Amino acid sequence: MKAKVHVFLKPGVLDVQGKAIEGAVHTLGFGGVSDVRVGRMIEFDIAGTDRAAVEAEVKTLCDRLLANTVIESYRVELI
């Protein structure tokens, strides 16, 4: 199975990179763009066929390493 993990700063945490990009986007004239957030996507293959078990394993991995849940939230996608 392939896992895609999307990690973003939590809504209450100021995303200064997002703010900087938003400023540049506005400079380009795209005035309708707002709330730009920068995150990361981590993709990997993972052994297993039981979807629920694999998802639980990926979430454990996210909690222990891939995301810092003090400041970040994550979303897991299995393909």
Next chain:
Amino acid sequence: MKSAVIVFPGSNCDRDCKVAIERSTGSSVDMVWHQETALPSGLDLIVLPGGFSYGDYLRCGAMAALSPVMAEVKAAAERGVAVVGICNGFQVLCEAGMLPGALLRNAKLKYICKAVTLDVTNTQTRFSTGYAASREAVMTVGNGEGNFFAEEAELDRIEGEGQVVFRYRDNPNGSARNIAGIVNGKGNVLGLMPHPDRSFEGELGSADGALLFQSALASA
């Protein structure tokens, strides 16, 4: 007196820490590679140095926090050994769950390298008794992700319990409540972004950092 400095791949202040501790306290200092599964016996102080462990990949300090040696550092902290994380070392301690909160990208996205004046808000910790008379310290910061963050309730809690030790007088990086350094609940683990290891004798611009190492080892 016996100290150890942990060396991660990408640490770049490990030798600064060794020299700073030796010169300010006379303690012997062992350098301990991050793959070690045992620490030297009889340690009074363990320092996690500044730098860019694992190239700051994923998040600053995230991979270093999972190094084999960190299990030993945690066990030593539980036994009451003094642990200090400076700059990247502070990030490692937060990532390892040994200190609350996290360090975010600086509010203005700039890497900041300059001397800062700190208020020593708690001079009762084992790392800060040397500041009882002055209640302030000048040290150098050098960081791009030194912006301390914790939830409001957590900030209230650590402030209420006297865990905030150092605050910036002129906040350089957007840190919540001007926090520059905190201790854990037990008071034997300190993390701070400013570098006492770059400010331990007058020729470096400030000798105030020496007091931190002296306090830590006097309490051992």
